[in-house]
Amino acid sequence: MRYAMRMADKYELFDEAVDLVADGALDSAVAKYRQALTLDDDFADAWQGLALAYNDLGRFPEAIEAGKKLCEITPDDVLAHTTLSRIYQAAGMIADAEAEGGKARILDWKRQLKEGE
Amino acid sequence: MANAAAQRVVLVTGGNSGIGFECARTLAGRGLGVVIASRDRHASASAVAAIRRETGNDAVSEMGLDLGSFDSVRAFAREAATRALPLHAVVCNAGLQVSRPVRSADGYELTFAVNHLGHFLLVNLLVRTLLAHAPARIVVVASGVHDPALTTGMPKPQIADLDTLATTGGPRPDAFSGPLAYVNSKLCNLWFTYELGRRLATAGLSTDAHPLSVNAFEPGLVPGSGLARDYPAALRFVWNSVLPAVARLATRVLPTVNPADKAGAALANVVLDPALERASGKYFPSHARWREAASSEASYDTQRAAALWGASVRMTRLTPEESPLVSRGESA
Numbered sequence: 001m002r003y004a005m006r007m008a009d010k011y012e013l014f015d016e017a018v019d020l021v022a023d024g025a026l027d028s029a030v031a032k033y034r035q036a037l038t039l040d041d042d043f044a045d046a047w048q049g050l051a052l053a054y055n056d057l058g059r060f061p062e063a064i065e066a067g068k069k070l071c072e073i074t075p076d077d078v079l080a081h082t083t084l085s086r087i088y089q090a091a092g093m094i095a096d097a098e099a100e101g102g103k104a105r106i107l108d109w110k111r112q113l114k115e116g117e
Numbered sequence: 118m119a120n121a122a123a124q125r126v127v128l129v130t131g132g133n134s135g136i137g138f139e140c141a142r143t144l145a146g147r148g149l150g151v152v153i154a155s156r157d158r159h160a161s162a163s164a165v166a167a168i169r170r171e172t173g174n175d176a177v178s179e180m181g182l183d184l185g186s187f188d189s190v191r192a193f194a195r196e197a198a199t200r201a202l203p204l205h206a207v208v209c210n211a212g213l214q215v216s217r218p219v220r221s222a223d224g225y226e227l228t229f230a231v232n233h234l235g236h237f238l239l240v241n242l243l244v245r246t247l248l249a250h251a252p253a254r255i256v257v258v259a260s261g262v263h264d265p266a267l268t269t270g271m272p273k274p275q276i277a278d279l280d281t282l283a284t285t286g287g288p289r290p291d292a293f294s295g296p297l298a299y300v301n302s303k304l305c306n307l308w309f310t311y312e313l314g315r316r317l318a319t320a321g322l323s324t325d326a327h328p329l330s331v332n333a334f335e336p337g338l339v340p341g342s343g344l345a346r347d348y349p350a351a352l353r354f355v356w357n358s359v360l361p362a363v364a365r366l367a368t369r370v371l372p373t374v375n376p377a378d379k380a381g382a383a384l385a386n387v388v389l390d391p392a393l394e395r396a397s398g399k400y401f402p403s404h405a406r407w408r409e410a411a412s413s414e415a416s417y418d419t420q421r422a423a424a425l426w427g428a429s430v431r432m433t434r435l436t437p438e439e440s441p442l443v444s445r446g447e448s449a
Contacts, residue, residue: 048157079157
């Protein structure tokens with residue numbers, strides 16, 4: 001009898017990535033976050049983890065790209081904008097960190113105005 | 118090091134940074150199992166790695182928890198039950214302050230939702246597990262800003278009706294202030310702590326033989342804590358990078374200014390100190406060097422505490438099946 005190997009779903013892959021981070025294996029975690037994103041390119045938790053993993057590795061350009069993608073997917077999320085702002089800050093880009101915070105606030109005001117219409 | 122399942126486990130919400138991290142680190146260093154719960158699972162996993170590396174304690178882990186979502190809190194409680202964690206303590210440490218009005222997943226003002234409602238629901242869902250492992254403890258991280266008699270640089274609490282508080286964080290339906298929402302949520306933390314202690318005792322669930330103690334802790338001003346996460350980046354830089362060094366000097370003469378490691382160790386002590394096993398309904402503030410002291414007069418208002426409990430049951434849709442501290446009439 002032949003058994004088909006079951007594909008891990010995106011949540012399982014995300015859990016594995018987080019476990020790798022806890023084990024201190026950041027490079028392997030990056031690969032696992034990426035694998036989860038191949039199953040769902042809009043998986044915000046994986047973009048969040050990927051952005052911070054790159055940040056922890058000091059790979060700031062990739063961290064910023066991942067953080068921007070996260071903010072695109074969840075534009076009204078405080079954590080998403082805070083994450084990108086933290087990365088800018090870690091990269092020494094304080095002006096960008098400020099701008100990101102301001103952008104987040106404007107986005108939130110727009111959303112509230114829309115809700116109030 | 119023993120596996121988490123074989124030892125006493127402490128849950129620390131928001132344990133991936135600030136005093137929560139320092140508390141988790143201290144507890145792990147004393148050989149306890151620790152579960153760090155936060156929405157930011159990557160940050161939690163990084164914290165777990167750092168604590169394991171430093172303490173050699175492998176019984177440190179993380180679980181995802183979004184205190185701003187009732188669904189997430191309930192999923193967390195189910196996962197904790199599945200893992201059969203030998204939970205001996207819950208440290209309700211996570212807290213936030215936002216600079217603009219933001220709603221939680223359930224439609225409540227985010228500060229009130231995370232700082233009060235999420236923890237209210239979490240603790241109620243975990244009470245049976247804690248009682249099963251008594252002696253057990255619940256520690257709620259409050260703040261001196263709840264006390265209008267203290268000069269803290271923050272506004273004084275203003276709470277009118279609880280529905281307005283839940284939707285705006287303040288007393289007026291047409292206004293929002295982040296600092297006021299934070300201060301109000303911290304008064305709610307104390308009402309919750311004292312009401313929870315009374316209910317556990319009245320229901321006969323916490324006994325001398327099997328105590329489940331509930332106490333509040335006040336860390337003082339702790340630069341470097343996560344509370345500035347929503348501030349502008351420059352201010353956050355000062356808060357996280359400059360002021361911690363200042364705090365390390367200032368704490369020698371000012372007991373209410375503390376570096377995160379000192380406040381976190383003091384918080385862990387409320388979980389660990391054998392002398393506090395049966396101490397319940399107490400307040401341990403930094404201005405008293407974390408010895409027992411009185412909180413504000415308003416925090417001892419039993420009627421408002423009971424009203425907050427009832428409103429919180431209604432808002433979280435908590436049922437008697439979920440918590441032994443909720444009656445049929447309350448959840449209707």
